[in-house]
Amino acid sequence: MVTRARPSRARPLWVACALGVLAASMLAGLLDGAADISPWQVVLQVADWLPFGHVDSGLAPVEQGLLFELRLPRVLVAAVVGGLLAIAGAAYQGVFRNPLADPYLLGAAAGAGLATTAAIVLLPSSAASIPVAAFIGALGGVFLAYTLGNTAGRAGGTATLVLAGVAVTSFLTAIQTFVQQFNVEELQRVYSWILGDVGGGWDQLWLVLPYAAVSAVVLLLHGRMLDVLSVGDDEASGLGVRAARVRFTVLLAASLATAAAVAVSGLIGFVGIVVPHVVRRLAGGSYRIVLPLSLIGGAAFLVLADLVARTVLAPAELPIGVVTMFVGAPFFVGVLRMTRRAVT
Amino acid sequence: MIRTQDASVRLGDREVLSGVDLHVRRGEWTAVIGPNGAGKSTLLKALMGLVKHQGEILLDARPAATLKPRARARLVAYAPQAPALPPDMTVFDYALLGRTPYIPYLGRESAHDREVTESVLDRLDLGELAMRRVGELSGGERQRVVLARALAQEAPVLLLDEPTTALDLGHQQQVLELVDRLRRADGLTVVTTLHDLTVAGLYADALLLLAGGRAVAAGEPSQVLTEEAVGRHFDAHVKVEPGPDGRPVVHLVRGGP
Numbered sequence: 001m002v003t004r005a006r007p008s009r010a011r012p013l014w015v016a017c018a019l020g021v022l023a024a025s026m027l028a029g030l031l032d033g034a035a036d037i038s039p040w041q042v043v044l045q046v047a048d049w050l051p052f053g054h055v056d057s058g059l060a061p062v063e064q065g066l067l068f069e070l071r072l073p074r075v076l077v078a079a080v081v082g083g084l085l086a087i088a089g090a091a092y093q094g095v096f097r098n099p100l101a102d103p104y105l106l107g108a109a110a111g112a113g114l115a116t117t118a119a120i121v122l123l124p125s126s127a128a129s130i131p132v133a134a135f136i137g138a139l140g141g142v143f144l145a146y147t148l149g150n151t152a153g154r155a156g157g158t159a160t161l162v163l164a165g166v167a168v169t170s171f172l173t174a175i176q177t178f179v180q181q182f183n184v185e186e187l188q189r190v191y192s193w194i195l196g197d198v199g200g201g202w203d204q205l206w207l208v209l210p211y212a213a214v215s216a217v218v219l220l221l222h223g224r225m226l227d228v229l230s231v232g233d234d235e236a237s238g239l240g241v242r243a244a245r246v247r248f249t250v251l252l253a254a255s256l257a258t259a260a261a262v263a264v265s266g267l268i269g270f271v272g273i274v275v276p277h278v279v280r281r282l283a284g285g286s287y288r289i290v291l292p293l294s295l296i297g298g299a300a301f302l303v304l305a306d307l308v309a310r311t312v313l314a315p316a317e318l319p320i321g322v323v324t325m326f327v328g329a330p331f332f333v334g335v336l337r338m339t340r341r342a343v344t
Numbered sequence: 345m346i347r348t349q350d351a352s353v354r355l356g357d358r359e360v361l362s363g364v365d366l367h368v369r370r371g372e373w374t375a376v377i378g379p380n381g382a383g384k385s386t387l388l389k390a391l392m393g394l395v396k397h398q399g400e401i402l403l404d405a406r407p408a409a410t411l412k413p414r415a416r417a418r419l420v421a422y423a424p425q426a427p428a429l430p431p432d433m434t435v436f437d438y439a440l441l442g443r444t445p446y447i448p449y450l451g452r453e454s455a456h457d458r459e460v461t462e463s464v465l466d467r468l469d470l471g472e473l474a475m476r477r478v479g480e481l482s483g484g485e486r487q488r489v490v491l492a493r494a495l496a497q498e499a500p501v502l503l504l505d506e507p508t509t510a511l512d513l514g515h516q517q518q519v520l521e522l523v524d525r526l527r528r529a530d531g532l533t534v535v536t537t538l539h540d541l542t543v544a545g546l547y548a549d550a551l552l553l554l555a556g557g558r559a560v561a562a563g564e565p566s567q568v569l570t571e572e573a574v575g576r577h578f579d580a581h582v583k584v585e586p587g588p589d590g591r592p593v594v595h596l597v598r599g600g601p
Contacts (some may be wrong), residue, residue, distance in 0.1 A: 185481025
């Protein structure tokens with residue numbers, strides 16, 4: 001044998017490279033803004049924040065406050081949300097054996113959209129209700145689609161699940177549009193929520209972090225199982241795996257990740273589809289590679305997208321959802337062309 | 345090794361399989377033959393527990409219905425008619441899937457699992473292709489890769505649903521000879537569905553002829569492959585002659601039925 005064969009797994013080198021890219025983009029995210037702070041000072045300041053790190057960065061208290069209260073939470077929220085959306089997208093693609101699946105496939109977006117619209121209309125003065133409504137709405141949408149799909153078709157089958165997702169999405173979107181039409185004055189707020197925002201500060205980060213941690217760990221543990229599912233339900237069952245049970249667990253974790261991301265950042269499109277595909281093209285198709293690298297790559301991608309959103313029209317800000325799609329689509333086409341190969 | 349008694353399968357309100365008795369001895373190769381829609385694949389699926397059955401199915405003297413999925417997977421390996429081959433997966437990863445019944449649910453494969461996979465690939469002359477993507481393989485290579493996955497399962501029973509469909513004559517022979525060699529070497533019990541009657545008669549020790557969901561004939565190839573039986577159940581006009589080794593050869597006759 002020429003080379004010793006080994007199972008696909010995220011190699012430490014790749015993980016290190018991905019983490020390097022993430023660290024660089026986070027640093028860039030911290031650097032950019034109205035106040036002029038040098039990269040080296042940012043590095044020193046970050047070192048100072050770390051436990052046991054006592055470094056004098058030479059930054060004035062105002063500048064430190066700016067970094068700590070505005071830029072740092074913003075970069076961290078972007079990273080967490082991007083990572084969650086990308087790993088949830090990869091998981092959905094695995095569960096549905098469909099490269100076009102995204103984290104919003106099962107009605108998460110429509111559920112969150114409706115619930116948020118309702119919250120904005122019914123509780124116009126309470127901004128704190130929006131993330132809660134979005135979270136509940138997203139999970140509610142998925143629950144509805146999952147229940148419908150499983151009662152309408154073969155238990156745990158994928159095709160009826162996707163169709164149920166389509167039905168639930170149309171239905172909830174129709175209600176949302178209806179509610180909007182009667183509350184035109186709130187349209188602006190609804191739309192700006194839909195297009196996404198990661199500038200919510202530390203509160204938002206603490207809100208999303210527990211769900212992020214749990215769902216990411218569960219998904220990362222299921223990489224090998226998603227590989228088994230990729231040969232189809234019958235064969236997976238021939239290998240001693242209860243496909244419907246694995247699918248339920250993975251969907252639950254991925255939907256939790258999606259709902260948490262949607263709750264703090266609105267509907268940011270494209271991350272969940274693009275990042276896993278880029279990883280697949282560059283590093284390999286096994287979910288043991290795709291899941292961890294999507295988590296890191298998605299984080300880096302959204303931090304950079306937020307950076308672009310803040311800079312191109314500065315001091316005005318572009319909605320981050322616009323950037324992910326505007327930048328993401330050409331970037332994706334570029335990767336597809338670069339890595340073109342015979343696909344059967 | 346395998347014994348079914350009065351096994352029936354209903355899909356919806358249609359009885360796809362009714363009252364089938366099958367007996368396969370350890371180390372024996374049984375081919376299930378029959379016209380399209382006779383229930384051949386359903387019989388294999390029932391043995392695998394993929395469809396619900398009535399009646400009794402015993403695997404290694406244990407009722408199949410009571411076996412846990414992992415225990416069953418260690419007993420029976422199954423390759424469906426049109427296996428899904430994820431094009432991006434490497435040959436090694438794909439064959440390694442066969443070790444799933446031995447790997448803890450959220451665990452990772454052991455060195456032993458990797459060794460078994462490696463030796464199976466070498467045995468099937470796939471060692472060189474181990475790091476290639478499954479999507480890049482030819483039809484014959486794919487069939488070998490599917491076989492490799494089933495063998496990596498190290499189960500004493502091998503169920504192959506039409507292992508030679510879509511293969512040319514040479515590759516058909518290659519795959520069947522391979523199965524025959526492996527079962528002799530490892531003492532595997534093999535059950536295949538096969539649509540080519542002559543081929544079925546050539547390789548199998550015993551045939552089971554299904555028609556309309558019922559077992560209409562069973563036994564040695566020469567007992568099952570008669571002009572009368574084939575003519576009636578396949579609605580075909582054939583001539584059956586003994587081949588050079590005494591096994592029956594089925595010819596189509598023009599102008600019938």
